[in-house]
Amino acid sequence: MIADSAGGQARGARTAPLRIGIAGLGTVGAGLVKLLRGNETTVAARAGRPITITAVAARDRTRDRGVDLSGLTWHDDAVALATDPDVDVVVELIGGAEGVARRLVTAALAAGRPVVTANKALIAVHGAELAALAERAGVPLMFEAAVAGGIPAIKTVREGLAADRLTRVGGILNGTCNYIMTAMRESGRPFADVLAEAQALGYAEADPSTDVDGIDAAHKLAILAGLAFGRPVAFASVHVEGIRGIDALDLDFARALGYRIKLLGLARRRDDGVEARVHPCLVPEKAPIAQVDGVFNAVVVEGAFVGRLMLEGRGAGEGPTATAVAADLIDVARGSAVPVWGRSADGLTQIEALPRTAFHEEYYLRLNVHDRPGVIADVTAVLRDHGVSLRSMLQHGRADAVPQDGSAGDPSVPLVLVTHRTRESAMMEALGRIAALSAVIGAPAMIRIDPG
Known part of the structure; x- marks a missing residue:
């Protein structure tokens, strides 16, 4: 009878709604609200139970975000979501490697709450520490949306290719840079002019440094390399160069030589260690990745058995990123969790990071x-x-x-x-x-x- 009772309680827990609290109501946060409500029936069917929003946290209560937030608990302090009794899963969409985002995720994991995040900087810089905390607490830390928006890059590398020995991972990991390089090539205009256009169109931030200096792509590459090679995430070991130094003349010469220029993130496993770098590259104009233009991203993975795969799609924006966050929430609702880096902390290897000179x-x-x-x-x-x-x-x-x-x-x-x-x-x-x-x-x- 005890076993039957426990089984009944477990089944009941699995059919009860999964209650989530969202920290950060910017483009992605508002998009997630729209998606979960607009696709409520589909999400519930695939998750095995409803996923409902019970609480939110954001700085400005008066801002019109295009979604109805009435009836939800509002926390001015996002960290309070970590201990809200009506929240089962914390969704962190604030961004940044430090500050409120880090405090919230740390507090939620310490309290035994699953966390879903789109924060590539946080995972790239503090992923090893947070993974250990999640492992000790026995709860999932999910971050599909942290790399390449709607492209299922994390699931592909961590789960779909789990049995293979991966030798290379990377690709076009920043849509802003890809847009700028595409527009420079097609129009012949200089970097500064195209950057201003990208800012006017909303493809680049007012301060574009994180994108055009390669930092955003490096965050994503560090995460992919950690997953692909079974090593602790190591952002500090990534060699980073941006696109500010690319001249329209270089694009002309590249065309004459049969190439296009792309900002690529490249991580390779060699016998003597791992290379991880972000920088502009000439790629043959007939290569599949050379055809990925505009704001699109492409993730390339190579394995000893699978060969080469390339996934292409929108790497940012409300819809793609919210879809990736929702996919993680569905996994949590179903109880389908895997170790943060695809293996336990004890199973990670300390592979040497190779310097630029190598x-x-x-x-x-x-x-x-x-x-x-x-x-x-x-x-x-x-x-x-x-x-x-x-x-x-x-x-x-x-x-x-x-x-x-x-x-x-x-x-x-x-x-x-x-x-x-x-x-x-x-x-x-x-x-x-x-x-x-x-x-x-x-x-x-x-x-x-x-x-x-």
Whole structure:
């Protein structure tokens, strides 16, 4: 009789509504409210029970968010959701690696409450600590929406490919940068003009630094690399470069060479450790990832058995991100939880993070040089001295203007060199010497080449 009673109580708990509290009522928070109410029947059928919103937390009670919030408990202090007796699951949509978001998630897990978050910065920076806390509490910490919006990247890497040995993960992880690079390529306009347009359209924030300097993509890559390679998340080990230095001239040269330029996040598992880096890359124009344009994202995964997979879709926005949050809530409602990093903390491995000097790539170099005899010989001699082999060279015609430094003398011309695969440490040393040559004007531009 005791067993029957306990079983009945468990079945009753599984059919009772799952009560959620939402912290953060911005675009995604309001979108989640719309989705759960608009798709109420579908969500309940797939979750096995209703999912209801009982409480919210946000700073401004007077703002019109386009959703009816009457009847819900409103907390001015979001951390109060962690102990609200009418909340079963805390949904954190505030954002940021520190402050209220971190305090709320920590408090909720410590109180034994499941947490669903879209906060890539929090998971990338504090994911190891929070995963250990969730494991001790025996509750799920879910973050599908933290990477690539509506693309099921987390589930694919952590669950769908759980049996394979993954060797590479990454892709186009920031829609703002992808939009800017696409618009620059198609219109020939400079970075500053296209950035202003992206801000006017709502694709870029008023302060775009997190996006255009590569930080947002690095947060997502750190999470994917931790899941793919079974290691603690290690944001600090990601080498990060943004797109501010990409000139429209580089896009023209890339086209002439048969490439497009994309900001990529790349994590590779090598025998001696893991590379994790975010930076612009030349990719062959016929490669599938080169065709991903505008605000779209693409996640690429390679495994020893599965080969290469590519998932493409919208990486941000109200609908895609709210859908990913709801998917996690459905898993919680069904009791379908997996370890935060796909394995227990004891099962994670301390794989060495490789420094930038250990990277091996082909490289695109663009130099602005005085157009006079012997310049190419001087540049190629430096590359030769550092063991860098050239694959091709491209030079535009003589410029009409005087050198960029405004002095009289030889006109300047852009010179593009493409190398064979070489170690980045050798490339960095060679660039230092090339920049010091008297014929070279300004800093050389270097972009890595990815085979796509």
